[in-house]
Amino acid sequence: MKPLVSIIIPCYNHSRFIKEALDSIVADTYPNKEIVIIDDGSKDDSVPVIKHWIDNNRDQNVKFTSRENNGFCKTLNELVDQSTGQYIVLLASDDVLINNTISDRVTILKERGKMVLVSDAEVINDSGELLFSSMLTGFHKAIKEKYYTSEGILDEIIFNFSISGAVVIMDRKIFNLIGKYPEDLKAEDLFFYLSSASLNQILFWDKVVSKYRIHSSNTSGVNPELTKTVIKTYKRLFFKIPGFKRKLKLVKRLLGIYYHRFKNNQSF
Template identity: 45%
Template sequence: MNKDLPFEETAKPMVSIIIPCYNHVRYIIRTLESVIADNYPNKEIILINDGSKDESDAVIRQWLSTAAQKEPITYINRLNKGICATLNQMIDLARGKYILPLASDDCLYGNNIAKRVAILEAHPNKSVLLNDAFVIDDDDKVIMQSSSTNYWKADKAQYENDDDILKECIKTPRIAGPVIFYRKNIFDLIGKFPEDIGFEDWYFYQRAASLKLIIFVDLKVALYRLHGNNFSGANSPHGIKIAKSTLKVYKRNFWFYPGLKYKMLALKCYLRVLAWYIKLRLKREK
């Protein structure tokens, strides 16, 4: 913490920006500099290079040796353990009241950390804040004005109340990674990320929504990057892995869903994904 800052600023709760890095040597410095550029006075950066096979570690170390940042930065370079294990480790290291997860190819936009803090401070019954993001390409050019409506084809009206939020999170949470912001203590209620699944965001959103802990505010807070290595979905070469992880999420969360209505919706979605999984397996075996 900078002791020269006025009391009003130093009294603001700490925000821990957690950045898992994997093979994003082209983008990681832009990501880090976007965090430094935000003028929120009480933040820390926790960065783990999760066994990248590119030159991410060397580039990060060079940046750390020359960067004029004031924020405390914790950097760990280690063998690959996967996204969930990496997130859990960073959450354990985080000292902040709030956590802002940021992929190593995305960027923060504007000075919006203070606004995000203020929103959750004003809503003590909520633990997760969702916002919106611009969509950018490899060269930082804005290619879509909204990750929610243009890319994910979400209806923002479905995020205005607890019931609709839970339905969306059970069906398909159309949420870009860098728009999430949450209280660290939410994990006391929903548990840490299971380290044997790949869709940690679905798992998290469904549990938080089941407890009515999510609030959506239509504010652009980040730049969500699209490039050749981060497309997913039905036509992804990783489709079987995606389907298996999604099935695990529904099974793990089944008893977390409140009431028969939501359990039946989850079962319907589970069967839909199971049919997709079987189709992919049969196609691969031909």
């Protein structure tokens, strides 16, 4: 039997998009999967939309929790704890899985002996219109070639963090190595990927596996508070970065951030 894959979905005020996200899971033909959803205190109609979908898809293995707002990182940790699959796919409630890739991604992780597999995504807007065919190179201007080596992945995460959307599948054992998502940091994705890359546990598969949706409620752009938490994340992980040269690179990156903030009269 194929190993169980848990698709975990944190939802907050995405009543417009959550049905499409859930339908995309069913469209993937991987035979052994569970869907774990937590609504983090949505103020729109997300909860009734989810309940209606579950009522109409009783053949699906779904766990659904609705509660007051506790924040994104706490929700992620609860989702990981509630899930039971050997492998975990993180799907934001406004994103979409495409191209029927879960089976291939499970096989790659099993055969290559790593714990995290990162892929690419299309970028769409509120209406589902295509903005970029590649999240990595089109949206983030990443150097995709670097993702083919462990050293290149780590360098890209440090200097040009470019991973967005539902592009990761992970072996749940990775959390035994790096711990849970830190609930005092807003850059939980940077923490996860930098921690995993520092342990040489990330692989890259050059395949579009999802659609990453850009809209007004995304956390993106220049955000002074987010910059502060990026600094905090780098400092916290400094001693986990392997190699003296790479530690120097991280120091260089931090100094660059500090200089930019000083130049723009931003407080720390």
